[in-house]
Amino acid sequence: MKLVRYLSLFAYLAIHVLANTEKTIFIAPPQRSISEQLAHLKLHALNPASSSLRAALPVAFPIAEANKQAQGVQSWYLLSNLNPGQRYEVRVCWAATQPTTFWIDTFDTTTLLDDKELLGQVNEFSQRQLQTVPPLGENHPSSVLLIRIISAADFYSTNASLMLNPPPVDVDIILDPFIGNIFPKSLVPTAAYIVILAIGSWLVSGAVWKYLSTGRFVEGNKAHAD
Numbered sequence: 001m002k003l004v005r006y007l008s009l010f011a012y013l014a015i016h017v018l019a020n021t022e023k024t025i026f027i028a029p030p031q032r033s034i035s036e037q038l039a040h041l042k043l044h045a046l047n048p049a050s051s052s053l054r055a056a057l058p059v060a061f062p063i064a065e066a067n068k069q070a071q072g073v074q075s076w077y078l079l080s081n082l083n084p085g086q087r088y089e090v091r092v093c094w095a096a097t098q099p100t101t102f103w104i105d106t107f108d109t110t111t112l113l114d115d116k117e118l119l120g121q122v123n124e125f126s127q128r129q130l131q132t133v134p135p136l137g138e139n140h141p142s143s144v145l146l147i148r149i150i151s152a153a154d155f156y157s158t159n160a161s162l163m164l165n166p167p168p169v170d171v172d173i174i175l176d177p178f179i180g181n182i183f184p185k186s187l188v189p190t191a192a193y194i195v196i197l198a199i200g201s202w203l204v205s206g207a208v209w210k211y212l213s214t215g216r217f218v219e220g221n222k223a224h225a226d
């Protein structure tokens with residue numbers, strides 16, 4: 001019985017905080033030297049050594065039903081020092097109490113520098129940044145991607161001031177490499193938990209079956225069995 005009690009304790013681990021996730025999966029591009037233009041952008045960077053970031057992303061209500069994505073607020077981040085050819089995912093996690101729709105896209109540096117509209121968007125975001133961001137600076141080649149997160153508020157409230165100025169949404173932005181390009185690294189503990197639970201259930205069901213098949217259970221309840 002003790003074992004069952006321990007196993008049911010494990011079940012609590014499976015209940016995560018009520019949170020939503022939006023993600024994008026990509027393959028890291030080849031290394032390139034970082035151009036002047038990119039080095040001067042004021043963008044927060046995520047890299048394998050510093051792979052998560054907490055941020056408050058501004059949101060807007062889409063006014064028209066059509067093309068909501070274009071009406072959201074853009075936030076740009078840099079992914080640097082990636083391992084070329086490796087698969088990664090970037091996740092944006094936010095509390096379910098702040099209903100929001102996110103669109104996440106990645107752009108390699110050549111696509112960005114060739115596209116005047118995108119370049120305009122990233123420059124505009126960079127200029128709006130108030131905090132100082134350490135400059136990317138380094139000139140040696142690196143596998144770099146830019147990530148664009150578009151956020152749109154997705155709720156309705158009778159509170160007029162809330163509808164006029166929707167508060168920024170607190171998010172965690174997480175860069176997660178895939179192990180062997182198959183399995184996200186941060187899911188390893190969850191997978192281990194499921195395997196342990198499966199083996200545990202198999203052992204418990206074996207013991208229960210053994211107990212039932214010895215017949216002691218039936219003999220003890222003979223009056224009811226008949």
Ligand SMILES: *[C@@H]1O[C@H](CO)[C@@H](O)[C@H](O)[C@H]1NC(C)=O
Binds near residue numbers: 159160161162
């Ligand atoms: C409306 O929302 C704002 C911001 O959350 C809050 O400060 C204010 O008290 C709310 N007003 C009402 C009437 O609930």
